[in-house]
Amino acid sequence: MNIGILDYGAGNLKNVCRAIEHLGYSYQLVATPEGVASVDKLIIPGVGAFKVAMEQLKALELIEPIKQLAEASVPIMGICLGMQLLFEQSAEFGISKGLGILTGSINLLPETNSVGNKVKVPHIGWNELIIDNVESTIIDNLSSNEALYFVHSYRVEAFDEANIVAHCRYNGLKVPAIVQNRNIIGCQFHPEKSGLVGLKILANFLNN
Amino acid sequence: MNNVRLISRLDIKGDNLIKGVHLEGLRKLGDPQSYAVKYYQQGVDEIIYMDVVASLYGRNNLSEIVERTAKDVFIPITVGGGIRSIADVRHLLRCGADKVAINTAATQNPNLLSEIAEVFGKQCTVLSVEATRHSNGEWGVYTDNGRERSVFEVREWVTKAVTLGAGEIMLTSVDQEGTGKGFDLELIEMVSKEVNVPVIASGGMGTVEHIIQANQAGADAIAMADVLHYNKMSFKDIRQACKSSGLQVRNTL
């Protein structure tokens, strides 16, 4: 199986690589249209700014190849910023277009919740998943009450409810944690940084 | 309610884990890797590596330690000490760091914070504050491992830094650091009121009661050093004691 990790200057690349290695898999770093086209599974990592990331993808001419991969039903997992890039647009530093593979937009977490309490932004910390779609294989072998590591200032909004596998609650806000539309999966948290639980989720993606 | 993060902080000089008191003294404790792995296995939430002499000596060289640790430790790693440029940050993130903590360089060039936030994101940009209380009741911002007085006071500095792009604050009380006598609660309260980003309290942890106090004062996370490195309490016991006291912390199996 040819596992590809997208290398577009995202930042937390090596952590994902290490986690994959730790699970006993080998991988390739892909940074060209040919590379992307050649993989059986693709992981899009991401730490940083949406706009800058999309500009980098554009410069490397990777936008179309990724979209084609998605069309071809090749499993793709986006992590954190990588997940956010899958959506239509983001409001970070003005409106930026995303890959548009999933329905929804990326918006800043509000600094007060619906009852007027202060919410610290970014959301940094371990948060428990609330499962919305028990059928998804990505959450196999996860027990309830297992927390994963979130570190982000933006969340997915205006999404298709059918695409939510799990969410978490942060100071009264609903934060989509795992999204899925057939072969496309997104994790808002960092599975490569969430200890054993996170490694389980990565393993689920790589196994299924 | 959110889970309070329990973080282990490792002060590094060269190849060694060191531990001072009031950010003074370079007593060597051993290989940082072995401590980090131990804490990870015991269920710590994050690791912070601080190169305490980087600014003082005008260098930085944590990349090797970060790389080694990232191989075996799958929780967030924050790295600080002598970070002065975008290139420094990029290098450390590629080595395996998730967040970078900046102090000295930011006080000399505050715009560095916005530059880093713009490229890597606010959530990656941690402001490290070394605070010492002055006789007028305010706290001064110190650099170079808590020994050079900057022009800033903590109150205005944290506000400015967050506006520029800092997404988290690691707040170290130099007065309490290494004493095990508890955190500077007034400092934590003051900073938590000034800014709306997560605050990590550092310096003074001795008992679980201190953690509860710090959280009540506004801290979202607690950094521990002394109590762990000198084996005064095992991390497992700390987490268990937190749970028993009713503090919300994540479950680890």
Add this chain to the structure above:
Amino acid sequence: MTEKRNIQQMYDLPTAVKFCTKCTISNQRPRITFDDKGVCSACNFAEFKKTGIDWETRGQELQALCDRHRKGDGSYDVIVPCSGGKDGSYVSHMLKYKYGMNPLCVTWSPLLATELGRKNLDNFIKTGFDHILGTPNPVVTRKLTQLAFTHMGDPFQPFIYGQTNFPMKMAIQHDVALIMYGENGEVEYGGNMKNALSPTREIADHDGHYFSGKPPEFWEEHGLSKADLAPFSAPPMQKIRDNNTEIHFFGYYKYWDPQECYYYSREHTGFTPNTERSEGTYSKYASLDDQIDGFHYYLAFIKFGIGRTTSDTAHEIRDDKIDREEGIALINRYDSEFPAKHFQTFLDFCNIDEEEFTQVIDSWRSEHLWEKVDGEWQLKTDIMRS
């Protein structure tokens, strides 16, 4: 106009400046020697400390010494010269609480105490020690400091004499034979190595002849009387002998590590470091109690090209806290720093103006060390360039 001094002759200094290949000290440190590998005597002694001494035996010697001197009848059995700083506090606490002695702690008052120094001394005493503070007539102290600065290039000379002689006076007064210092500075830092294997130093080696190396006429000429000088002077040699006075060094009996003294005194005697580094160096925990301190170190920088950072890094390298490269980075940053914080205080204390100060300083700049480059004084060699 202050006459130019011949430093090389006074201190017997070599013309060519060389640096130790292991630490950062130079051959300009009076009485230091370098071996044929270019390693200084202090480094060689440090190596010997680590590998050539059986500390277990030395510890037993300390136990025997204490057993011999311990009185157990409620009277004092050891004098510990201290200041509230980390070293004396460590020695006092160890002797009292580990070796069961009954120490009388003795401090010679700083010229101009700092707030932190005073606080540290108070905290130390409060931990549980009997203590005597010797305060000579401040008017006299000022005059002596002024004269010492102007005529001898070291404002601290009279203080050092008092600090050396007061414990002996207290020893005689309180019927105590044993005086226990921290480390033997001559042995640890590259001075005269004759006592490298000895726990003691000979009191006869103190300059008993003249006070601060100047004859009595000098002081009388400047309006000071025998009564004025008495508190600073050594007690008569006969009385010292009759008291069976012995000066010992704790550093002979226990491996001496000043940084570990910091940790110890921080934990046990309420010692607090400064919030900022001391001027001219990088540390926060050493020599904190006198506002005039900085000028003593600055003059050493002028006379020998050896600033406070050089001295501090040299022994921290020997103690394995930092390496030579790190030491050089610190020297580059701090060694030549002028002690500006208390400059005006110093001028006022010595009753001189800035011009006079500069004249005195410049009179101690030896040609073999200093040159003027573009109107500014610069060291001809420093460790960064060598």
